[in-house]
Amino acid sequence: MSTTNTEEGSLTKKDFVTENDVRWCPGCGDYAILNAVQRTLPELGVPKEKFVVVSGIGCSSRFPYYMNTYGFHTIHGRAPTVATGVKSANPDLSVWMVTGDGDGLSIGGNHLMHLLRRNLDINVLLFNNRIYGLTKGQYSPTSEVGKKTKSTPVGSLDYPINPLLFALGSEATFIARTSDTDQKHMVETFKAAQAHKGTSFIEIFQNCVIFNNNAFDTVTGRAVRSEQALMLEEGKPLRFGENKGIRLNGFDPEIVELKDGDDESDLLVHHSKTNNPAYASILAQMAYPAFPTPFGILRQIEGRETYEDALHSQIKASQSKGEGNLQELLTGKNSWVVE
Amino acid sequence: MSTTNTEEGSLTKKDFVTENDVRWCPGCGDYAILNAVQRTLPELGVPKEKFVVVSGIGCSSRFPYYMNTYGFHTIHGRAPTVATGVKSANPDLSVWMVTGDGDGLSIGGNHLMHLLRRNLDINVLLFNNRIYGLTKGQYSPTSEVGKKTKSTPVGSLDYPINPLLFALGSEATFIARTSDTDQKHMVETFKAAQAHKGTSFIEIFQNCVIFNNNAFDTVTGRAVRSEQALMLEEGKPLRFGENKGIRLNGFDPEIVELKDGDDESDLLVHHSKTNNPAYASILAQMAYPAFPTPFGILRQIEGRETYEDALHSQIKASQSKGEGNLQELLTGKNSWVVE
Amino acid sequence: MTQATDSFEEIESAVVRFAGDSGDGMQTIGERFTDSSAFAGNDIATLPDFPAEIRAPAGTIAGVSGYQLQFGSHSILTPGDEPDALVAMNPAALKSNISDLPEGGMLVVNVDSFKKMNLKKAGYESNPLEDEEFRKKYQLIELDLTTLTKEALSESPLKPSDKARCKNFFALGFMCYVYGRPLDPTLKFFDQKWGKRLPEVADANSTALKAGHNLGDTMETARNRYQLAKAVVNPGVYRKISGNEALVYGLVAGAQSANRELLYSGYPITPASPVLEGLSALKKFGIKTVQAEDEIAAMGVAIGASFAGDLSVVATSGPGMCLKSEFIGLASITELPVIICNVQRGGPSTGLPTKTEQSDLLQSLFSRHGDCPLPVIAAHSPSDCFECSIEACRIALTYCTPVIYLSDLYVANGAEPWLVPNAADLPAIEAKFADPDEEYISYKRNPDTLARTQAIPGQPGLEHRIGGLEKSEDGGVNYDPENHEQMTHLRAEKVERIADTIPPTQLHGEAEGDLLVIGWGGTYGAITSAAQAMQAEGFSISSLHLRHLNPLPKDLGEIIKRFKKVIVPELNLGQLSLVLRAKYLVDAIPLTKVQGKPFKVSELRDSFHKELS
Amino acid sequence: MTQATDSFEEIESAVVRFAGDSGDGMQTIGERFTDSSAFAGNDIATLPDFPAEIRAPAGTIAGVSGYQLQFGSHSILTPGDEPDALVAMNPAALKSNISDLPEGGMLVVNVDSFKKMNLKKAGYESNPLEDEEFRKKYQLIELDLTTLTKEALSESPLKPSDKARCKNFFALGFMCYVYGRPLDPTLKFFDQKWGKRLPEVADANSTALKAGHNLGDTMETARNRYQLAKAVVNPGVYRKISGNEALVYGLVAGAQSANRELLYSGYPITPASPVLEGLSALKKFGIKTVQAEDEIAAMGVAIGASFAGDLSVVATSGPGMCLKSEFIGLASITELPVIICNVQRGGPSTGLPTKTEQSDLLQSLFSRHGDCPLPVIAAHSPSDCFECSIEACRIALTYCTPVIYLSDLYVANGAEPWLVPNAADLPAIEAKFADPDEEYISYKRNPDTLARTQAIPGQPGLEHRIGGLEKSEDGGVNYDPENHEQMTHLRAEKVERIADTIPPTQLHGEAEGDLLVIGWGGTYGAITSAAQAMQAEGFSISSLHLRHLNPLPKDLGEIIKRFKKVIVPELNLGQLSLVLRAKYLVDAIPLTKVQGKPFKVSELRDSFHKELS
Numbered sequence A, B: 001m002s003t004t005n006t007e008e009g010s011l012t013k014k015d016f017v018t019e020n021d022v023r024w025c026p027g028c029g030d031y032a033i034l035n036a037v038q039r040t041l042p043e044l045g046v047p048k049e050k051f052v053v054v055s056g057i058g059c060s061s062r063f064p065y066y067m068n069t070y071g072f073h074t075i076h077g078r079a080p081t082v083a084t085g086v087k088s089a090n091p092d093l094s095v096w097m098v099t100g101d102g103d104g105l106s107i108g109g110n111h112l113m114h115l116l117r118r119n120l121d122i123n124v125l126l127f128n129n130r131i132y133g134l135t136k137g138q139y140s141p142t143s144e145v146g147k148k149t150k151s152t153p154v155g156s157l158d159y160p161i162n163p164l165l166f167a168l169g170s171e172a173t174f175i176a177r178t179s180d181t182d183q184k185h186m187v188e189t190f191k192a193a194q195a196h197k198g199t200s201f202i203e204i205f206q207n208c209v210i211f212n213n214n215a216f217d218t219v220t221g222r223a224v225r226s227e228q229a230l231m232l233e234e235g236k237p238l239r240f241g242e243n244k245g246i247r248l249n250g251f252d253p254e255i256v257e258l259k260d261g262d263d264e265s266d267l268l269v270h271h272s273k274t275n276n277p278a279y280a281s282i283l284a285q286m287a288y289p290a291f292p293t294p295f296g297i298l299r300q301i302e303g304r305e306t307y308e309d310a311l312h313s314q315i316k317a318s319q320s321k322g323e324g325n326l327q328e329l330l331t332g333k334n335s336w337v338v339e
Numbered sequence C, D: 001m002t003q004a005t006d007s008f009e010e011i012e013s014a015v016v017r018f019a020g021d022s023g024d025g026m027q028t029i030g031e032r033f034t035d036s037s038a039f040a041g042n043d044i045a046t047l048p049d050f051p052a053e054i055r056a057p058a059g060t061i062a063g064v065s066g067y068q069l070q071f072g073s074h075s076i077l078t079p080g081d082e083p084d085a086l087v088a089m090n091p092a093a094l095k096s097n098i099s100d101l102p103e104g105g106m107l108v109v110n111v112d113s114f115k116k117m118n119l120k121k122a123g124y125e126s127n128p129l130e131d132e133e134f135r136k137k138y139q140l141i142e143l144d145l146t147t148l149t150k151e152a153l154s155e156s157p158l159k160p161s162d163k164a165r166c167k168n169f170f171a172l173g174f175m176c177y178v179y180g181r182p183l184d185p186t187l188k189f190f191d192q193k194w195g196k197r198l199p200e201v202a203d204a205n206s207t208a209l210k211a212g213h214n215l216g217d218t219m220e221t222a223r224n225r226y227q228l229a230k231a232v233v234n235p236g237v238y239r240k241i242s243g244n245e246a247l248v249y250g251l252v253a254g255a256q257s258a259n260r261e262l263l264y265s266g267y268p269i270t271p272a273s274p275v276l277e278g279l280s281a282l283k284k285f286g287i288k289t290v291q292a293e294d295e296i297a298a299m300g301v302a303i304g305a306s307f308a309g310d311l312s313v314v315a316t317s318g319p320g321m322c323l324k325s326e327f328i329g330l331a332s333i334t335e336l337p338v339i340i341c342n343v344q345r346g347g348p349s350t351g352l353p354t355k356t357e358q359s360d361l362l363q364s365l366f367s368r369h370g371d372c373p374l375p376v377i378a379a380h381s382p383s384d385c386f387e388c389s390i391e392a393c394r395i396a397l398t399y400c401t402p403v404i405y406l407s408d409l410y411v412a413n414g415a416e417p418w419l420v421p422n423a424a425d426l427p428a429i430e431a432k433f434a435d436p437d438e439e440y441i442s443y444k445r446n447p448d449t450l451a452r453t454q455a456i457p458g459q460p461g462l463e464h465r466i467g468g469l470e471k472s473e474d475g476g477v478n479y480d481p482e483n484h485e486q487m488t489h490l491r492a493e494k495v496e497r498i499a500d501t502i503p504p505t506q507l508h509g510e511a512e513g514d515l516l517v518i519g520w521g522g523t524y525g526a527i528t529s530a531a532q533a534m535q536a537e538g539f540s541i542s543s544l545h546l547r548h549l550n551p552l553p554k555d556l557g558e559i560i561k562r563f564k565k566v567i568v569p570e571l572n573l574g575q576l577s578l579v580l581r582a583k584y585l586v587d588a589i590p591l592t593k594v595q596g597k598p599f600k601v602s603e604l605r606d607s608f609h610k611e612l613s
Ligand SMILES: Cc1ncc(C[n+]2csc(CCOP(=O)(O)OP(=O)(O)O)c2C)c(N)n1
Pocket: A057, A058, A059, A060, A061, A076, A099, A100, A101, A102, A103, A104, A127, A129, A131, A132, A133, A134, A135, A140, C267, C268, C269, C270, C295, C319, C320, C323
């Protein structure tokens, strides 16, 4: 029982697989994400016993049961709070939080926002399938207007939340998007998230085969992907398709077709490390069909102290002047003696 | 008891004053806001009985008790939900919601976000005093890092929420900022909010004389105001102080000093009606001391249907094909007869 | 239980269970069999049993879906303790259901699916159908359903895999033959569902159904066939209704009877989601439905709508009830009508979300801080949900109060025939708003009910403020000690006064005796059946079932005194019994079951016997 | 009550109330008077009474702040029913307090403030001090405090308005003279507080204090002066302590005794905020404090920290308890230690946020959905908060369970002298984590306590998952009927077993008799005083006070049987009495008060008399 796996490279995907039967629907995008996470973790140089996976409630939130790490399947929408408690108590742990579009943005939006602004060093994976899976198919806060679901037989009314804009509004220090269809991109993104010190927010397009099948096909489908998805690469111009790119007109992005020999200097260049939210907000609101939908790291800001570091430094600073003495505390400064 | 005041201009400030003693601390900024609201309402052409003021809990949330309208002092953080219920039930009412930085952004952030995205035609006044007033002085989610308060004797740790960026992240259709020190600006802003069809979000800098006195003096103080506040005017270049303005360098704003004869064409021009969030996000994150702090309407987007309109149109559309018949509903399509 | 003999035996009732993979369409054929039985004039009660997963891997135990029903020529109160016949579509279904089938019971299996792979997935080491002892234990009927179905559909233009999917209707046809159920309602169903859009599918299913039926007729091994008389019921128009449907209809009816607009706000949660879904489909009744961001918001929206004059309703289950409690306190102190439905499931915490339980009674009574008593009622059967929800409307509007309506997964998902009421005969609910021509005092009370009168926004001259701080009669914030004490007592007394309008408690059995069984909620069928059976055996036992849990009926104390012993069966650790003990100082014996399953009649009988011996 | 006579009368106890505008510094002089009394060797009990508003307009009734204390040479259990002496700094203070002063009581008023304007703000039509009848009713002492203070400070460099602000200490000096209280502790306080930073302020206040004292000495109308013997108490080091302070210290002590790191997470709310504030100031003890975004989050943070191995604590009041209930259910089913403190205030809803009440007992017991019993304990006095919070730590860690600790505004804000314990003598709390060298089974239980063992993240080989779905012993999700029933019973039984470690119930009075008074929480002082007084009068009355509300002590049933009648005084509509009635089938008589105020001893005596006659 007491094998430590601190050596880098000594862990493999298998170490993270539990005995439990995985109980998602056959074909569910959650399997691919599980696979990507199980492939990522062994490569992080973190001993297995230091991983804690925390989730809320939903299909996606069954995740911890399938990860052979410490895990906590909490209650609906509240995973950010439990994750905050774990990390505050022991900053040495690598905390991964799994949530759904309903769990994270409907009931749990406030906790998520506060987690992001507090910037605890936690990796947040938001499985966005634009539907409530576990409760069998009601619309979610990321569902498009007019969506016909069980609870909206004539179409939903609410304007959807854009998870990336939401994260930006919360001034998250790391914001990315990836897709269950792209193992390589998922693994890369998860690694970048782990490398980032602070809360990493990752929206993952996830297909719910049962209640919202093919929701992302227009951007992640093999045939259309290269034309309708925009893969962000640090320091590179925003290019997609054979020969298309994005440039700015005022504050508005626009698509340009590059003819043979045209140079790219007109195009927007991807800089994810700008503190100013304007650029990331332009990316965040780009979406098919008006634009290609961006994938990758939209924003990563270094230098903001994490909550847990600040918490523990305050304690250390205070203890450096001498630790607390219980007897002194109890006696206080205004005691008197009865003889 | 049955006087209607439907004629425009027939109402005065007095009509909105209640008999109740106002119980804020002497000198509290809340008085000025109350005054501005009581001055605004008579000028809106809305009969008095159509106003409903809904609030949460906090000093600011005592507001409804002092307004001689229909009013509901609800529970902490939940005013947006009650306001949504009122407006959904009866779209004909003019609903005003009053909240504080703790009420609206700490416990109530999620409801506020969902109200904003649903875009009900409600005017939201967020009294931001960067402190918990009613509970006697703990730091709030808008307090600056390192703030020493009762609950943070060695300084707070959490990175503050920027209410305007938050509203932008929620894709609010109307976002503005005003100050308790400026009656005229408040009244104008409230009127614009009422004119906007959709949720209007207004952050009001409000001074808490007891627990966070002079928090906004650096931008609203008489002496510094013109240099350190940026008053936004539609279609006008961003100018402040004697001769300063804001222009863009890449995505970053920068301050320019205009020399005699320099023209303004370099400067950013205020267009609040752009759908793209980039410009508003630049404004939202500008703040003293790096920049002047902006006041006015940052963003107003027309054309997104309000939730209550969509709700009632769906019903009307469905009823246009014939209203529901209870007996038919009860009998259903698969009944049988026992004789 | 009916013993197996030769064909066309007259029986009084039977219990059939269909079990198969979630993808096998067991709920569908269960419902069809139910409808046929209803059309055949029998009384019925049903119990669907879904797996917790949306789609567990095919063929596993976790993926088994079941549907049990009891039908009979006399009054049927429960879906039956144990099946007389079990249809098992695959090894997993067999494995997880066989322990409920008594020896000698009829067992229909789809042998086509008893392949190695499937046996392994179900956790069988060897094929039970090859075990002689097993074979002798039951009336085993082995059908190669998949093959038979495909053969029957050889002419159909469907793809082979789609043909195979019709096998559930083949099985249904067979069982219809066995129990003499008419095929017509099912054929009509095919027509309605696919007739126009997918006529080939309708055809294929019809063919499979008929083929199954024919197989029964022509099978070599002449199997027994059963025949039931029609149930003797009151004449009228009947339909089948589930508990959640009845709740939806009751709310629509209640709002109409009170002449109020209905606003429902909810957040999806099993097993309450069908209420949101059902009401959302009734836009032409002018019903506003809001899917809120969570249960707190749903309650807030309802409170806001109530303030604005709508009849507002929320429905949820345990976890959502926790979240609503702060807002319920606000509704109580502001005295606004809101109907709060809790369709209970197994707890605590996320617990057993797809299983039934009655363990939220004490929560309903006491979840709020402060002294905050509220009316609580509970529905006891699917159709009773209709009456209970109208009663909830009546209480909420007459007493200007939030009211908690309890049902549970078993009642909500179960179905039974229902004598459709005449909409015009539903009693009106009187609930007036304040008159703009009179002076308005917000907490002035009706001397009889102690209810305050609502004045709704939009009415000139009635402007006023309400809120969660203690108020005096005139609506002003008031912290005076005496005022708070008086208001606290008034709120409590108002709830107590509801008891004045509760009809006398109906006792099943003699008015006095040795044992009184007191129940509430979904245990009605089992308790009543058990007690009736024992009365028939000559025991001095009576039973009563409480609809009103708070306030309790005024005559209850007197009734209790007339019995030597009181026993309280509940699907929890003894919640109602605690309340009865405290109120009446009676040594009410808790009879508890916390298994996520309803009581069996036999379990109850055993326990009652024990108390009487 | 002490009758007014000539100077230096020996008395046993006295009750003094200071009342004035919120800005007048009444809490400050109340505390000073208390400290002086403590130093003088008297026993004391205090009751601060703040206005609901932060700063209500000066001079209004809403702005009146009060501080009452009782001190005496015998054991003092309550701050006193009614004052022997009232100090009223302005007309509003007089108006809102005078009804509590009995005829013949000493009334000190600041006549300077009895101006037209102030009289009007207080709602006086005319000056009561000019009413002859009023003047005769009390021992009236009219002091022009503002003028006198300014005169005394003629030499001080302070601004006139700042001088006037010293009048509270003038009044204090005067009262110290009357009751023979030493000035030294107050002078020391000035020195500590302002000595270095603002010596002029320290000087001015010292001068005012002494001037007030001198005035008493030299006043023409020779007023009576009282003298109290020292209280006979155990020798040792004493300090004054409030309930919330004692809670903070108890948590620190409990964590040290258990050798766990302490993490507190909270959201501000009256009257629980001082717990957050107090612990936040103790960083050097390594305490982590998190101000969460709301009470749900606070509970989630605590649960996460508990999972990670910290001793975690939350504190809130009623509305926050509502919000926590879903998470409390999760802590219960995952069996994680968390201490949940509820400092009760007046409800329901926002209710009376600055007044005391005991109305959250039933909520503590039953707020969760599902069967979810939890340990509940309550502190009965300020210093008892220390012992109770240590007991909460012991229960939470020994039984691996959330535990609810109740106190109330009265206990939390009140203060009393406390014999400072020896830190080294505090008993250790044994609570081990799982051993990485042994196989870990997450729900394997200690056979005595039935507690499971925690394995904390970071330990190699102990990786495991927990969550809100029902689990089997090995930690796997498990919906089996029998497993759920067993786990439900085990969780309940575990809580019951805590009773094995509850010491025998202490009975005040004879072991049997006519009337047994059962109390809990902050009513201890009043109940015990009332019962003692009646025992002295020869009545057959005993009292007991429950610390453990769930499980109840094992001997309670036996004790109850030995009395003819049982009465249960509570500041609610009868919550403990409901529990006792249900559990023991005893006709426990609820004696209720719901006024936001503690019981008076005299009220209780009257009620007890009635029951005994
Ligand atoms: C308090 C509470 N409310 C409601 C539910 C029911 N519920 C479970 S999961 C879920 C939403 C699932 O949607 P999402 O978060 O998008 O996850 P998915 O299943 O799509 O992965 C809901 C409403 C619950 N468990 N608890």
